[in-house]
Amino acid sequence: MKILALNCGSSSVKYQLFDWDNNKLLAKGVVERVGIGDSFIVHEVPGRDTLREEYECHDHNTAINLVVHTLTSEEKGVVSDIKEISAVGHRVVHGGEKFKRSTLIDDEVIKAIEEVQHLAPLHNPPNLAGIRAAQKVLPDVPHVAIFDTAFHQTMPRHAYLYAVPYEWYEKYGVRRYGFHGTSHLYVSKRAAVLLGKDPRECNIITMHIGNGVSHTAIKNGVSVDTSMGLTPLEGAVMGTRCGDLDPAIPLFMQQILEIGPKEMDTTLNKKSGILGLTGKYTDRRDVLEGAEQGDERCKIALEVEAYRLKKYIGAYMAVLGRVDAIVFTAGVGENAGIIRQMALEGLEELGIKIDKEKNLKTRSKDGETEISTPDSKVKVFVIPTNEERVFIEDVVAILNGTYKEHTEYPYTFLK
Ligand SMILES: Nc1ncnc2c1ncn2[C@@H]1O[C@H](COP(=O)(O)OP(=O)(O)O)[C@@H](O)[C@H]1O
Ligand SMILES: CC(=O)OP(=O)(O)O
Ligand SMILES: [Mg+2]
Structure with missing residues (x-):
């Protein structure tokens, strides 16, 4: 077959x-x-x-x-x-x-x-x-x-509901759905295999960082929260998407720029994120090279991206209580050691310790790799996704x- x-x-x-x-x-x-x-x-x-x-x-x-x-x-x-x-x-x-x-x-x-x-x-x-x-x-x-959404259908209502008029959910389906489900499913199950545990006994944070970026808190093998929302625009900083935002900003800027919702939608989906911050790049390879050559806007983009990643790790540690592993995957997650390092540094007190050298070297082609130190309470893996x-x-x-x-x-x- x-x-x-x-x-x-x-x-x-x-x-x-x-x-x-x-x-x-x-x-x-x-x-x-x-x-x-x-x-x-x-x-x-x-x-x-x-x-x-x-x-x-x-x-x-x-x-x-x-x-x-x-x-x-x-x-x-x-x-x-x-x-x-x-x-x-x-x-x-x-x-x-x-x-x-x-x-x-x-x-x-x-x-x-x-x-x-x-x-x-x-x-x-x-x-x-x-x-x-x-x-x-x-x-x-x-x-x-x-x-993409199927894996996240296990989220409890306190995670998928927004604090807006309840009829928006009932009449129009306004709720968190979450995306990249097959990737979060695949890498979380592979992480369970690496941990030598039944996936149903594992609490895992999966960080899918590609062009689109999303993170998932997985408790006892199922998705209990994820960073993308009603649409794939919420959450992390992405190649061209803004991710989390004060919801007042689009309305405020629509008035200032005298533009309609369609144009605003295009700006937030296609002209924001890494592209918005750097003004020229979406590919993190270009951004990393730019930052190395001293381009201030590339440095800013990396800082904002990594800081948002760190915030989600912290949030999902709180959601899960006990975390067995954090997994990095997709184009950036598998290949950009420096971004992983920026997202993880300073988390030692939370039980996350990285082998710095190994992390910086690890790429997709190395296959599934543990980048935490042997005494790290939370294991950190790079796992190539396979949707x-x-x-x-x-x-x-x-x-x-x-x-x-x-x-x-x-x-x-x-x-
Ligand atoms: N070696 C690398 N270093 C940094 N970023 C990389 C590297 N290789 C690929 N990427 C990033 O991965 C992104 C694409 O990831 P991918 O998971 O294929 O995304 P998508 O499926 O959303 O198109 C590229 O935009 C690029 O920024
Ligand atoms: C849902 C989503 O963002 O997908 P992709 O990363 O393929 O753009
Ligand atoms: Mg993809």
Whole structure:
């Protein structure tokens, strides 16, 4: 059984093709700059040279066709016929309150995803475009939706409710949903394996720091609080998103700048965060280099980002009471030792001690690594995330009728 995992972002399509029966990754890759111009595909097949090819993709439909063409092409491909693909798993960022688990896609599911797409405007529309395009090229196989929000549906109401008129929740679904669920699920379970414990006995803080950034407090294996909210705009400082803010600021600035809510929404989602603070960069590699060369705005951006990370660690330690481990993951969390150090320094009294040298050296390519000292009460791990692995396992479990709640261990990566 060969399963295709698709993660359609606003301007990219990430994919993995996995041979389940032989437990083997056949290929993975990404189409970048979809709909922007100068798009290209990076296609990796284990044991072969990585391929990078320019190919203009004006929309997600073209990008999905390119992915399928690349996977089935004679010289670059890994399957000879598209019919070898048995099912497709799609990341869907916002599932609202309706989806507490992964679900086989039908017209009703698509309708429900459409109904909440205004809550994740950067994410759900491309997710839907990806589903439609993939259904067109693979009409006869099951397609499964895997929701970012599903993992967080265990949050208690005191964590997911905002202190606004209660009818906003009842009538309009205004509450905290949380995102990056498959990443928080994957790395927290892997942390339990590293701790040698049952995930249901572990209290873990997961720090997903990529372009989008979110943190989760996981108590006895389930999400009890998370930093993103109604939309993926709340919480940490992100590449282009502001994160936590005095809610008066947008109203105040809308009046001063004489702009409407749409423009404000664009500013907070696309022109804030690291980009807003530096005025030029979103990629932390650029920011780190800038800071090293003395650029004051890059230094400020790093300080603000790291300080916010530290605040969430403190908050979630209070939420959990006892913490077994803190996990850093995603592009920045896995690779930027200096940002991890800035977030963790000064927390020794709280039982968090870092091996400074090891931390600074640790990168994604090193695999799962403990960066705390042996006498640190709280273990700190860098764990490369693998959201697509969760998609694939959910698809297989749904097809086999063995799908269970995640606390009941359907996942093979727990071994
Ligand atoms: N070596 C590195 N040092 C610092 N940051 C890095 C490094 N490698 C990648 N990143 C950061 O990771 C980000 C992308 O992370 P990723 O998890 O792939 O995000 P997303 O899935 O949200 O696109 C980049 O914007 C970049 O800032
Ligand atoms: C929800 C979210 O922010 O996702 P990403 O990090 O992929 O942008
Ligand atoms: Mg991501």
